[in-house]
Amino acid sequence: MLATAALALLPLVQGAAAPRTPASGNEIIAELPRQVDGLRTLRAAVAAAPRDPAPAVALARRYVALGRGSADPRYYGQAQAVLAPWWGRPDAPNEVRLLRATLLQNGHHFTEAQAELRRIVASEPRAVQAWLTLATVQAVQGDSAGAVASCARLSSLTGQLETFACLAVAGANTGRMRGAERLLALGLEREGDAAPDTRTWALTMLAEFAARRGDVPLAQQRFAAALRAAPTDSYLLGAYADFLLDRGRAADVPALLRDHHRNDALLLRHALALRALGRQEALAPVRAELQARFDAAALRGDAVHLREQARFTLHVLGDARAALALAQRNWQVQKELADTRLLLEAGLAARDRTALQPVLRWIREQGLQDVVVARLAETAS
C-alpha cells in the first residue's frame, strides 16, 4: 500500500502529472504549512490599525525574516502586500523604504534597490541598516570602492564587528581580502557575545575566505563552528557544500543537504554531488526536478535563478554554449565570486576566448583572490 503510494508520486518528480480526481476522501492532498507563532498576533495588529505603518512594518519584517530563513519567496510577496498602502508613495516612511529595498534586492533588482537606499541615507544619514544593505548591494554589483565608502559611514554609528563584517563584504573580491579576513577574525574574537546571526554570518565569511586562500584545515574548522551555531542556515549549507565539492568530498554532500531539497540552490549542490559520485540513476530524477523548477521560473519571467541555472546547464546538462550565455547574463547583474568563477568555467568549456576577456580583465583589476579562480584564469590566458 505504502509502496504503491510512493510509486504514485514518481511522475510528479518527472513533471508528468495530470489533473486527477482522488479516489478516496481520506487521501491527503497536500501538507500545508502550519501557522507560524506570532504571525497571528502581528496580523491582528495590522487589521486593527490599517492606516498605521508601524504594525505593517513589524509584520513585513517578520515575513522577510521567514523568507530568509526558509528561502521561500512567497513570504516576500506577502511582505510586499502588507506594505501595499505605502509601497509606491513618495512620502513613504524610511522603514517601509528599507523593506522595499530589501525586497528589490531579493528579486535581484539591484539598481532600483540601490536608488531606494540612497534616498534613505540622504534623508537619514544615521540609518545603520540602510548603509549596511547599501554596502552589500554595491559589493554584489562589483563596486567594491563604493561599498568601502558605505562601510566607512557605518564605523561611527555601530559596533566594531558590524563595521569589520561590512568591510569584509566590500573587500571580498579584491586584493584586500586577506586584510579584511584578519580584521573580521579579530572583531569576532573581541566581541565574544555578538548576536548569533552576526556570528554565523562572520564565521561563514571567514570560512569562505580561508577556503579561497587554500587553507583547508582552517576553512574546515570555521565551517564546523558556523554549522554548530546555525545547522540549517541555507547560505552556509550551500557554501560548505561547495567547499566539499571542490575538495573532492562529494560523498559528504547528500547527507548534509538531505532536508533541504526545497531550496533550488541546495538541490543543485545535491545534483552536483550525485554527478561527481557517478550516481546517474539517483541523479536522473533530481535533474528532471531542477529542470522543472527552472522551467517554472522561466514561465514567470524570473531572472533570480540565473546563477543556479547556468551552473546546472554547465555541470549537470553539460551544455557549455547555453551555460555561457546564462553565465554572461548573470554576470551583468551580479559579480560575486560564484558568478565570476562560473563565467570562467563556462567560457573555458565553450572555448570562447572573447567571452573570457572581460572577466579576466575584471579579475586582474579587482585583485580577486581564490585558488580555483586563479587556476581557471591561468588556463584561460
Next chain:
Amino acid sequence: MTTFAACFRLPFLLQLLLPLLLLQALPAFAHKPSDSYLVLRMDGNRIEGHWDIALRDLDMAVGLDGDGDGRLTWDELRARHGTIEAYALSRLSIAAGGVPCTLTAGAQQVDQHTDGAYTVLPLRGTCAATPKELTVAYRLFGDVDAQHRGLLRIGAGKKGETARTAILGGERPVQTVPLAREHAASQALRQFLDYVRHGAWHIWIGYDHVLFLVSLLLPAVLVRREGGWRHVPAFRVAATDVLKTVTAFTLAHSLTLALAALGVVAPPARWVESAIAASVVVAALNNVWPVIPGPRWAAALLFGLVHGFGFAGVLADLGLPRGALAASLSGFNLGVELGQLAIVAVVLPLAFALRATHVYRRVLLPGASLAIAVMAVVWLGERAFDVSAVDLLASNVLFSGA
C-alpha cells in the same frame, strides 16, 4: 497491479523500507513564488479551459484545512469547493470587445506543480460573439501576496499552433490578448510545414546521421574488385547505388520512427544513441576494412532501423501531439528526406568527380572514414557511459594539480 503484487513477494521489512527508500530519493517540493496557471481555449464564442491554483495559497486566503492538522484531505478540500469557486471567479473576469463573457467552474480536480498540490478548476464560458481578442482582468491573491502572478495561456495547446501567453497581476492586472485567427486548414498546413522544417533541421544538426550518410556515400562511386577499389564508369551506376542505399535507409527509419512515435516500442534513449554511434563506427570502418557482408543497401536497411528510434527521440522532444500524429509524422519524415537529399546532392557529385584519382581512393576515402570512425567512437563512449569527453579533458587540464 504487477508492482503491487510483486511487493507481497518481498520480505516484510523490505516492504516497509521500500517506500522510504523511494521517498528519500524524491526531492521535496520547491520553494517558489506564488503563481496560478490559467489555460484557455477558444472554440468560436465558447471558452473552455482550466485554472490551477495552489492549495497553499487558497488556504492562506480562504482557509481549507478544516481540522487544522496541517494535512489537507480530499474530503476537506471538496467541502470547500463552493468557497474556492466563488473566491476565484470573483477575481477573474474575461471580456470580448468590451462585453463581459460568462464564466463558470466545474467540479474541481487536483494536480501537482513543482511547489506542491494545486486545485484544478475546469472553466467554461460564453462570449456574446466570436472574439478577436480577450481582455482578462485578474485580481487573485493581489491583497495577500503582491508577487503572485497568473500565468495565462490561450491556445489549443497543440504543438505548432501559436499560443498566446501573458503574465497577469502585479502592476498589470488587466491585459488584452489578441487571438490567433487562422483557418483550420492553413493551420494544419503550417503545422505540417513546421514538422518538415524540424526534420530537415534535425538532419542538418544531427551530426551522427550526417556522418553515417557520408560514410555510406563515400564508397558509392567505387566498386570493390580483387581486394581493391575500382571507380564506377558512369554516374548512373553510382546514382543507382545511392538511390538503393538511401531508399533502404528511409524505409527502415520510417518504420521504426512510426513505431516509436505511436508508442508501440520505446527503447531507452541511451541504448539508441549508443547504437547510432556504433552504427557510424561500423559504417565508416567498413570503408577501410570491409567487414559487412552483402550489399550496402542491406546494411543501410539494418542500421536505418536504429536511426529511426533516434529520430523518434527528437520528435518526442518537440512534443508531438497525439491525434495530429499522421500529419506531423509524415512532415517530419519528409523533412528528414529533404535533409538527406541535400547532403547527397553535395557529396555525390563531388565524390564522382574525384573518384578516379589516386587521392580519393588512397587518402580521402580511408582518411575521412577513419576520422568519422574516431569521432563516432568518442560519441559511443560518451553515450554508453553518459560522460562528456570535453568535460573529462577540461577537468584533467584544470584540476590536474588538485
